[in-house]
Amino acid sequence: MVTAQDLPLWWKAVLVEPDYSRDFLLMALFTGMRRGELMKLRWENVNLETRTLYLPKTKNGDPLMLPMSNFLTDLLKERHARATSLDxxxxxxxxxxxxxxxxxxxxxxSAGSGVSFTLHDLRRTFITIAESLDVPYYALKRLLNHRTNSDVTGGYIVVDAERLRGPVQRVADRILELVGEYS
Known part of the structure; x- marks a missing residue:
């Protein structure tokens, strides 16, 4: 995991990366998405108007619709404007x-920041920040696309993209606060 203390050094090293790696790492941090899901993300599944990402096939086989924070929406708008691939x-x-x-x-x-990390660590960082903000348990599970069907109560709760929009924005705001980009 990239700790709150290490995040500013990590952020500084990420920002000097070429746009493909910078944007990839920032998306991993701001969504908690898995490596393969990010790599296979298609423009047709990014809706900049509704500010959502649609993952038709995830690790557990379930599709997932995620809201995007303001930061991530802006990042993807810029990325789309300079896109070299329509796919x-x-x-x-x-x-x-x-x-x-x-x-x-x-x-x-890692070398530039002195912070050793994996892509899965960014997923851990995202969800740890979400949990520290008291994001409800079932929202945390949905953000990570973990199933709740083994939990009887979880089977009754519908957690859609709009329900997750507030928590996603709060996590993004906290990340930006931790790196000194937002107050």
Whole structure:
């Protein structure tokens, strides 16, 4: 996990990265999405008007609709304006057409910040910040796309993108506060 204390150093190292790696890492931090979900994100599943991301296929097989914070919406609007691919948010040179490798830029950011981390650590950081803001348990589970069907109560609760919009914005605001970009 990237701790609150380490986040400013990590942020500074990320901001000097090329836009493809910078934006990828910031999206990972601001959404808690899994590596593969980010790599395979298509522009057709990004709705800048409704400020939502749609993941038709996730690790657990369930689709997921996530709201975007103001910060993430702005980042994706800028990214879309300079997009070189109409298909992939994070295009790559290989057969798949999307980014497949992150090791080099993870190593650069780790070296530049002195913070050793993995992409999964950014998922942990996102959800830890959300939990510290007292985001409700079932909203936390939905943000990570963890199933609640083993919990009888969870089966009754509908947590949609609009219900998650407030928590997502609060997490983004807290991240920006921790890195000194927002007060």
């Amino acid at each position: 992939w948010v994070f295009p790559g040179p290989g057969k798949t057409g999307h980014m497949v490798e992150t090791k080099k830029f993870l190593l650069r950011v």
